[in-house]
Amino acid sequence: MITRWAVGVVAALALAGCTSGNPQAGQAIAVGEPGKPAVITTTPADGAVDVSPVEAISVAVANGELEKVALTNPAGKQVKGVLDGATWTASEPLGYGKTYTWSGAVRGDDGERVELTGDFTTATPSSTVHASLNVADDRTYGVAMPIKVTFDPPVTDRAAAERRLTVETSVPTEGSWAWLNGGAAAHWRPKAYWKPNTQVTVTAKVYGVDLGDGAYGDEDVSAEFTIGRSQIVKADTKTHRMVVIRDGKKVHDFPASYGLESDRRRVTRSGTHVVMEKYRVKAMTNPTFGYSDVEVPFAVRIHNNGEFIHGYADSMWAQGKENVSHGCINLSPANAEIYFNSVLTGDPVEVVSDVPLGEFDADYGDYYDWAIPWSEWQKKSALVG
Template structure:
């Protein structure tokens, strides 16, 4: 302890850990205080000091220090008789957790739920009305997920899709916290295209822009579901990024009345004869999207509830349009050339082909020029508009209702 007399006033200066043990009871983390002037007649001739001032701000951190098995949504910091000045939360690797102090300065919450099964540390500070600082710390570990829901979508990293591509995301069990899940799946585009999600039931959400994608758009889907409680006690399973590209523009119109199919690719149109669903089995109306492509597929009427009406083991150049079984495909089995003249199919759009498939046939040419995600719209059919959840039929929902 060093004493210095200035202008008749004795000022006190203390040094930490001076080795004589006299200051070992001092609280190094406590608020800074000032000594009082010397008091005449004080015992031993030393100055009498006033009680140190302590901040009246009272901090509360939840979860408490040492807590384990904490719900990832439990973290919050609050203060009474003061205002928060800083809240720093980091995981075991030092990665900061984003969050914000409330407008009135009395609370703080993270921007999103914490990750399950991770250790976190909280350091919080607040000031009272006199500017005195209070501090609090807490170290805790979040609970491991008791159950996870699996996530599956219809895109692949780095692939190129048509301008009508709709990203379909399906979950292995029902989602309760739909808003949280939708916010945890975001789309980044190189041209600012806005993308929104639409729920079909509790297990599926589809994403698309207001209009068809602009050709050559670069898109990345960001999944951040691991920190999301999708239903009580159930958590998301994936944090990942999936990039894909939109290719050239191809939009096709199949006219059931004219028995023709018009392909408009990058502004140029080609028309080919076709046959669509007959009067008993009219083709779905409205806009559909190519979901998959198969060089050869087995088409059996029993799989679509039509009994024994047909069984074709090797239908060539098949492109699926609906979950219920609508295709654009090649047809080689007609004995009479009915393409462009009549509607004779069981609901599919059929183009002329040969057995085994020919790359130069109308069906083969269309197959080879098409991408998953290309648009096919059926007009002038007697059937109603396809359901928006039958395949990728979401373009039949207005943007206002999406």
């Protein structure tokens, strides 16, 4: 006797047995869309001209994969780049005024192989601008050291130039760029003196950048340097003393003679000067006052208009009593040597007198930076507003 349950099982088996043998009984049949053709995008676009040589240069493919890529200059040299599956990106800057040609191949999801072609041309500058720094790698500077980027010739698009200038510090440091020297140079200084032992990196990435009127930067420049100990000179023309304060402690108090106050041309001007350079022996010449090649020992320049701190034995009778110099700070040769041996480029020299530094001092290429109030300094940035 066959039960209803048994009959149902047999019927189900019989129904299963009616399926085709290819594919095997019970196997699903995969039904998918055919692969899509590759779509290639080059940046910049094919045929582009006046391309910045530092613009992002790449080729990318949708619905496929790059098999090989080459970007070649007119001399046949291939540009270095990184290939990552569906994207290739140039990893070095290009040259000015050159046509670059794409070549290579792409394999689409549809299995078809497509050739990579196309070209573009980089900008040809009407002229080039050279940027130089006043700081150098692996050097140590004083706490008042300004950073100066000089442009030769001066740029007309200061905002474009300033956007390419960066200062990185090992400790948080508030600072700003300002354009001085008739627009030929951008200076960066902190709001207050640098913190000792700060590590600083300055970079001017101006290559490939239109700095105005079709003039492009000729190369990038950078430097990594250190701010040293704090050493500040307090120079008071009324007390006839020059005090040296190192890391907050007074280490020297020298008798000094400053510029003759009865002649405004000779007075030592008031304000924060910055040490610029030093000489063990310096020949001083000033035709206006009738002397030439007078050698003085241990001369430390604090102004390009002839102001130094130096030794001078002939004025020792006046040092600590009277101001008789032609604008320099006179010390005894022995005291001048002590100061000379301790000084760093960028050390501040804070002078108190009746005649202040004026902004015209920037015309001498001086570090006039600290004589400008911070609020005014910030307004000299090309990016303000």
